[in-house]
Amino acid sequence: MTTTVESAHALDPLFRPASVAVVGVSTSPTSPGARTFANLVRHFDGEVFGVNPAEPEIEGRRLSASLTAIGEPPDLVVIATPAESVLDILTEAGELGVKAAIVLSAGFAEAGEEGRRLQGLLAETARRHGMALIGPNSMGMISRPNSLFATFTNAVQEANAGGRVAVVGQSGGMAAIIYTICLAHGVGVDYLVALGNESATSLGEVVEWMMRPESGVDAVLGFVESLSGWDELAAAARMAAESQKVIAFCRAGRSQLGAAAAGSHIGAVAGDEKVLADLAAAGGIVEAATLDDLLDIAKARHVARPMRGRRVGVVTASGGAGSLFADLMTSAGLDLPELSPELQKKVFEVIPWFGSATNPVDTTAFIQSRPEEFCAVAGILAASGEVDAVMVFLGTLDPIAPRLVRSLTEIAARHPAVPVVVTWGGGSKRFKEELWRAGVATFDDPDRAVQALVGLAPARRVAAATGPVNAPSPFLDPLPGELTGGRSTVTLNEHDVRRLLEAAGLPVPAGALAADADRAVAIAAEIQGEVVLKLIAPGLEHKSDIGGVVVGVSGADEVRRQAERLFALGREHGSAVDGVLVEQRAPAGIELVCGVRRDRVAGPVVVVGLGGVLTEIIGEMAVRAAPLTRGDALDALEQLFAGRLLNHHRGLGPAAAEAVADLLVRLGDIIAATDRLVELECNPVIVSEAGALICDGLAVVGGDPDDSSTGRFLQ
Structure with missing residues (x-):
């Protein structure tokens, strides 16, 4: 009898096993091993084996003394034994040919130096045998399409009809909370993965699998404390953008205290907050500030199609609400296009002459007497081809609420490709629930409604795949070997940096x-x-x-x-x-800081911001992964100061912007191909229409290539 799943992807045995063994099934029904075993026996359609060398059976089910004693190796092994025995069990599994494992056991990197050593050995064992490994310190996982409930959490008892949503997180407790919140609000969840300490298989690898068509996932919701597996995560973000899916993370560890707590909790290494935030945004990953934001994205995706673009039309009976939505959407990176004269004319055929047919559309208070015509404005915008979604704001209008619900439901059904999202402040709950049941996402709070739109909208621009750099860079060749070949880092003075820049053909005075x-x-x-x-x-x-x-x-x-x-x-x-x-002396111009560094999580990155003495005072930077394209570089410049650096009449002109973009691309190529360059800061880079000139610089070289800089100019 064959129990092994045919695997086309390294994580298929994890998500789609045909057989599972639980090692550490104890006689205590509340232990993680016993609860996981019970969940699998109750739900899993494949074969389930229990392993306990001291007990021949539990509740009438025969147990094996070891993995070897089972006979044919299972696809997936779940380990729930004391930390000191896990390595031997994982080694046995690897030698038997097992291709996936989940370690529920705690006491590893989160517990101190010895735990970190043991965890390193687990990772080494998994890599040696080509095993996918979740954990240690994991709550387990759920793969509902495959009836796999390999977890000890009570969340599996919740009714779950399934859906096109996946939940992932290093914290099992937080992942389970998101899972149960989604189910409580009628959003089915197909996958739940609690990564734990991520000794081998990373967040990025799991999310990349979830973005594959065969997973059936449209939205990945995550509570994360470290963005590990950045290359795979960036690839997943590109897949999401290409297929109108969404990845949304609520991220802890953004403060120094939060990062320290993450380290003690899961042994995570937090990268620089600014680096991770910028790279996630550039990759098209939505950053959710709260769990409510994650829920709102999931709920909106549950009832509405993804937007085709980022253009939103707003319809309101309150000018103040229109101003608020304009602010919120601008901050969220959504577009409020000015409506064409032809479209404004159509709107004015419905609303009073003293209203406003720009965007946002202010219909004034005529909604009280003519609710159907108010809703008709939303239909006019949805049919126009000039917006990709319509936001409707309603106040306390219970006397006419049934008419509003009926009209908005009809409009949403008539224009399914243009989502209609409603913010209904102060209205009765039952009317909002009617809209939800009719497929119209409805919220009490404007901010939450806008966040839901962000989850429906495509990424503004997804950073290009970096690709490999084939040849090592000769950038450090002009320096003596003793400066770059040691185990400790060396900070170069400006003259040495100038020699490197000059030899590399970069612009210096x-x-x-x-x-x-x-x-x-x-x-x-x-x-x-x-x-x-x-x-x-x-x-x-x-x-x-x-x-x-x-x-x-x-x-x-x-x-x-x-x-x-x-x-x-x-x-x-x-x-x-x-x-x-x-x-x-350099000509007068705008002073920028341009640099590169190695982040502990994301690897080599390129940084640009305002330079000179203003670097530390203002502290606004844009970060992109290295190497990068010219488009990525220009996108980073566009990010600074809400685009004013490029678009203001006193900002960078087209030629100057291209010169800076070229410099950023060159710097990215250098650090991507020079593993002994830890950090290079060019500050100031004086930019004028004549070009970009590097007028000062510092560099950190040498040391262990796996070590990372503290990133002085990002602090």
């Missing part, structure tokens, strides 16, 4: 390092025109704070005087002065 004042005068004479003098000394990262930078120096006498002052300044600060860097 003309200049050179002077060992004394005479050489400074000679370099300035070669440059001609005004120069900038900079003190170069070990450990001096912020030269301007001590007067170590002089701008706009001209004439031999002044160059000599300032150079001598800088050499003396370095000696006063106890530094072994490397020299004074003499550079051509």
Whole structure:
């Protein structure tokens, strides 16, 4: 008899097993092993085996003494034994050819150094045998289409007719709460995966499987504390965008305390908050601030089709509500297009002349006497082809509520490709429930209604797949090997960084390092025109704070005087002065910071923001995965200051924007192909219509390639 599922994907044995064994089925009915075994026996259509070397049977079901004693290996093994025995059991499973395992046992990375060591051995064992591994410290999982309830949670007792929703999270408790909240609101859930400590199989790998057509999933809802498996997660986001699906995460660990709590809870390594938030958004992943946001997305997807674009038409009888929706939708990245003159004319054929037919449409209070005509405006917008969804705002209108419900239901049925979402503040609950039953998503709060639209809308722009970088970069070649080959990191001074940038063909001002004042005068004479003098000394990262930078120096006498002052300044600060860097003064322009770094979770990333002394004061940055395309780079610039950096008349012109985009692409290529480059900060990069010029820089090199920078310029 064959119990093994035919697998086309590495995670198929996890989600679609034909047989399951539970190791650690105890005689205590409340133990995780016994409860998981009972859930499987009750629900699973395939073969279920129990393993306990000390008990031959439990409640009339025969148990095996070991996995080997079962005979033919099962597809999936669930381990619920003390932590110290898990490695031996997982090793036995791997040697038998088992391809998927779930470890419910706790006491690993979340418990200290020895636990981290044991967890590392579990991961190594799983990789060696090609096993998918969920956990340790997992609550288990549910794959309802396959009748698989491999979990000890009581959530499996909830009535679940199933749906095209999956729930995933490192925290089993939070994942179970989302699962039960969805079921309580009539949203069926097909999959629940509690990842636990993610020793081997990552969040990204699980979500990528869920985005495959054969899963049947349209929406993935997650409570996550670490965005692990970023490459697979980015691929899943692209799959979601291509197939009109949605991935939405409520993410903990966004503060320092939250990150510390995540570490103690699941042993997670939290990446930089800004990096993860930006990369998720650039990938088209929806960030939900609350569990209610996740629920609202699931409910809206349950009754409405996805939007074809991000254009929303708003219909309201309150000008104030229209203003509120305009603010909320702009903040959410949704578009409120101005309606065409032809469409406005059609609207004015229905609403009073003193109303407003722009977007939002303000019908005024005529809704009280003519509710059907008010609703007809929503139908006009839905039929126009100028919007992808219609938001309708209603107040306390119970006397005419039945007429509103009937009209809105008819409009939604007539235009199924354009979702109609209703915000009904103060109305009776029963009328809202009628709209839900009719397939019209209805909310009490405007903010929640807008969040639901975000879950229906396609991503504005999904970052392109990065692809492999085949050849190592020669970027660090100009440096001595002792600087880049050690196990500890080294911070390079500006002159060394300048050498690297210059050798890589990146734009830097003309200049050179002077060992004394005479050489400074000679370099300035070669440059001609005004120069900038900079003190170069070990450990001096912020030269301007001590007067170590002089701008706009001209004439031999002044160059000599300032150079001598800088050499003396370095000696006063106890530094072994490397020299004074003499550079051509850059033209006036906008100062940016452009850089790259390695994030602990996301890997190499590119960063851009406002530069100079404003970098730390304002602190607004955009982050993208490296390597990146020119389109990704321009999208990052568009993100800054709500697009004003590109679109304001005093912002970057087209040529300057292209120059910055080219620089960001080059920097991304460099860090993606240079594993010994930990961080490179170019600040300021002075940008004008003449191009982009890197006027200062710092770099961190060497060290363990698996180590990550603290990301000074992202803090």
